[in-house]
Amino acid sequence: MASPSPLAAPFEIGGVQIPNRVVLAPMAGLTTSAYRSHLREHGAGLVTTEMVSAHGLLHVNQRTGRYLDFLDEERPIAVQLFGETAEVMARAAEAVMSLSQLPDLLDINMGCPVRKVVRTGAGAALMADLDRAEAIVAATVAVAATAGIPVTVKIRSCPPGGGDVSELARRLEAIGVRGIAVHPRTAAQLYRGRADHTVTATVVRAVKIPVIASGDIASVAGALGVLEETGAAAVMVARGAQGNPWLVDGLLAGEERARPGLYEVVSDLRALLARATLEMGAVRAARWARKLLGWYLRRSGVPGAVVDDLRRLPDVPSLDRALAGLAGPLKREPPD
Numbered sequence: 001m002a003s004p005s006p007l008a009a010p011f012e013i014g015g016v017q018i019p020n021r022v023v024l025a026p027m028a029g030l031t032t033s034a035y036r037s038h039l040r041e042h043g044a045g046l047v048t049t050e051m052v053s054a055h056g057l058l059h060v061n062q063r064t065g066r067y068l069d070f071l072d073e074e075r076p077i078a079v080q081l082f083g084e085t086a087e088v089m090a091r092a093a094e095a096v097m098s099l100s101q102l103p104d105l106l107d108i109n110m111g112c113p114v115r116k117v118v119r120t121g122a123g124a125a126l127m128a129d130l131d132r133a134e135a136i137v138a139a140t141v142a143v144a145a146t147a148g149i150p151v152t153v154k155i156r157s158c159p160p161g162g163g164d165v166s167e168l169a170r171r172l173e174a175i176g177v178r179g180i181a182v183h184p185r186t187a188a189q190l191y192r193g194r195a196d197h198t199v200t201a202t203v204v205r206a207v208k209i210p211v212i213a214s215g216d217i218a219s220v221a222g223a224l225g226v227l228e229e230t231g232a233a234a235v236m237v238a239r240g241a242q243g244n245p246w247l248v249d250g251l252l253a254g255e256e257r258a259r260p261g262l263y264e265v266v267s268d269l270r271a272l273l274a275r276a277t278l279e280m281g282a283v284r285a286a287r288w289a290r291k292l293l294g295w296y297l298r299r300s301g302v303p304g305a306v307v308d309d310l311r312r313l314p315d316v317p318s319l320d321r322a323l324a325g326l327a328g329p330l331k332r333e334p335p336d
């Protein structure tokens with residue numbers, strides 16, 4: 001029997017109970033309601049929406065509004081907003097707080113490195129302008145407080161010469177932020193290079209609120225190492241769980257798990273596709289799942305040409321039939 005994983009212990013963010021210390025990262029294009037519920041079923045203690053544009057919400061862009069929909073089974077859930085001025089963010093937070101279904105947490109994106117976002121002064125651009133960042137966060141915190149919703153912030157490493165991450169963290173805590181997620185790469189690094197969790201440790205030392213470590217969480221030993229090295233309250237899984245939701249099960253069990261056989265991998269993928277179909281319809285779900293097909297199947301040794309053929313199928317029913325055929329000849333491996 002493995003000893004209980006420290007990641008399986010509950011914690012709290014601003015009074016919200018989080019059942020364990022494995023958090024699903026926000027990922028634009030991926031963390032839809034279907035993906036979040038699926039990872040929640042694998043055990044993730046907290047899930048986050050894709051980043052939602054404050055402007056998009058205010059212009060009652062129906063597509064943006066849909067990003068706020070979630071199922072009760074996903075709770076606890078954070079909605080992540082991005083925007084570039086205090087006024088826009090406060091008004092967007094008001095829109096969120098007036099929904100009939102409130103999220104458990106409101107998260108502010110201060111890490112997005114995409115040019116389209118940074119150019120407007122939002123996302124990672126805020127890390128270079130602490131006063132504006134503080135004004136935006138303070139305005140959002142004030143609005144969220146009216147509904148009793150704690151605010152968290154997700155940051156990156158400061159660019160070289162671009163300031164001190166401890167000062168930013170302390171200022172965020174002082175204005176009422178209740179948790180900070182740290183992805184310790186600079187915006188210029190995008191997603192390349194190793195995450196430098198000494199930065200996460202610096203943030204942990206600077207504040208008393210829970211800090212969540214994001215970046216290169218891809219194995220049980222690695223995650224436990226980051227937890228110990230940084231003193232963070234929790235870890236955040238992102239690319240490490242793409243096509244490998246069993247990473248979450250393993251983190252909670254505290255032991256590396258062998259990847260399941262193809263039969264189980266395909267069954268899991270089909271279950272995810274069924275959820276996606278309910279959320280977005282059979283045609284959009286098939287398009288949404290194209291990257292997932294590669295992540296799930298290539299990792300299980302399915303040849304690239306087979307995956308390419310699957311990607312060309314127009315909807316989930318045809319995809320599901322092909323997947324059933326792929327796994328059909330295989331029997332579930334008997335237990336030892």
Ligand SMILES: Cc1cc2nc3c(=O)[nH]c(=O)nc-3n(C[C@H](O)[C@H](O)[C@H](O)COP(=O)(O)O)c2cc1C
Pocket residue numbers: 025026027028029030050051080109110111112154183191195214215216217236237238239240
């Ligand atoms: C495809 C993709 C989309 C992402 N979208 C967001 C986002 O919307 N908001 C955010 O705060 N971070 C976003 N991130 C960053 C992740 O949340 C995470 O911090 C980052 O991937 C580092 O973790 P990893 O090295 O384990 O992948 C995204 C990352 C990826 C790969």
